[in-house]
Amino acid sequence: MKFDETSLPVLHIPEPPLGFFYDQTSPYPKDGLFLYGPHRKPSKTPQISIGVIGRAEGIAHFKTWAEKIKHRIEVPPPKRGEKKNRLHLSNFPGIEEAFNISFDPAEIVAYEIDFKELDKATRTLNLHEAVSKAIDVYTSKVRHHTKNEERTIDVWILILPELVFERCKPKAKRTGLALVKGDFGKKQVERADLPLLEEVIDQAGEEIFDDIPDFHRQAKAAFLKLNFTSQLIRETTLAPEAFLNKAGYQSRRLQDAATVGWNLATGLYYKTQAEPPWKLASARQGVAYIGLVYKVLPNDPSEHACCAAQMFLAEGDGVVFRGANGPWQTGRNEFHLQPDAAKNLIKQVLDTYDGKHGGPPKELFIHGRTTFQDDEWKAFESAVPKETTLVGVRIKTTYGETKLFRNGDYPVLRGTAIILDAHNAYLWTTGYVPQLDTYIGPETPNPIFISVLRSSREMPHLEDVLGDIMGLTKINYNACNFNDGLPVTVRFADKVGDVLSMGSAKGAEKQPFKFYV
Structure with missing residues (x-):
């Protein structure tokens, strides 16, 4: 698909900075941890307790690695034909030096x-x-x-x-x-x-x-x-x-x-500390993000689905809320909650937010992969207080139907956005990263398609929505990558749903996100 940039604005959303100790920032988790350490660093290094289960050989392999990560691990020299300056690779300085935690092997x-x-x-x-x-x-x-x-x-x-x-x-x-x-x-x-x-x-x-x-x-x-x-x-x-x-x-x-x-x-x-190793330094205060999760229950002849919500805050960490099971599927890959279930799920989220912050959020964004039906949206709205603006955003992956190149041949900068109108845009969350001097990916990057569908008040600025989504691609705490291609609100939806749809997970109504990944 070709676009005429004289009629379709092309913007660049700046790389969101991450917050570390000493109130320092860096866009790259590895740099920030190496230079400053995790954003909440106690004066005394915590000693963590690790339990390992495996066959004898596996336990031995893990103990070897346990010794390794207490010391510096060098990036191997480049192979023939590789760039000498591989900025996306970083020497590992040691777990205590980078994360200020330790353990005795x-x-x-x-x-x-x-x-x-x-x-x-x-x-x-x-x-x-x-x-x-x-x-x-x-x-x-x-x-x-x-x-x-x-x-x-x-x-x-x-x-x-x-x-x-x-x-x-x-x-x-x-x-x-x-x-x-x-x-x-x-x-x-x-x-x-x-x-x-x-x-x-x-x-x-x-x-x-x-x-x-x-x-x-x-x-x-x-x-x-x-x-x-x-x-x-x-x-x-x-x-x-x-x-x-x-x-x-x-x-x-x-x-x-x-x-x-x-x-x-x-x-x-x-998985051992109360707060994650870095936070979003540019996050707008008083804003919370919900990723809706649906998963069809196994071996259910009625094809009922489990619904859940993942809530993420400016601090970056998340909580998963299990909702009710029900006949939420209304079409092929289309899930829509009935009013009571929609209201109860949002109420769980807001009660937890209030307990943490002493009041409701200024803005509450719901991220999903589908649209919102009228009765579903009214139920969402009825669950939020008057001082909270509720916004519904659809985030869809694309599969090659839209391509954009830099200088005709090279991948576009990560953060490039094509604005279609006041509520819709293509956003390249993967692409060339100047700081790393590379694009990490197997093929030309595909954008995600962002649509701001509904708002309980005035529609938010599209550029703010895109900036928030860029930030949410940087809080995958299960790895130490520069970024993911999808915001965390939808990135782990399938994995969270996979766990919650297990019959053996019944009773886990609210747990920190770290339990699911």
């Missing part, structure tokens, strides 16, 4: 799993049962520790062998494996058939069919109920050189060691 609490037990569990004939049993191999260690040990664990690390990824995912074929009989048949039992099988299936067994047979989703749901943050790490991530294919090459292509160090340390900080 000798004090890591380690629980070794029986690999034969895990192998047998993942060979169970019924896939739902196989994944449930594999999860229990890990969570049983946590329950044992909680019951028998006084030492508190700040974060649990699960070290996963590759067989988990091969066998514990939806529609895993498990071809060539000698499967073993469990408590259920090979064919998934429909919930309507359960009364006929009461002698075989008890209430506890029935619950395994409320979950998608996916290890990652079920693990997050399980640790949500156990009230622990968790991090899942593959053995091949920790020791790629130990896993070679038939040709003698590493079985997985991974990031350089310094980048892995940054990401491991970021996750440890985020």
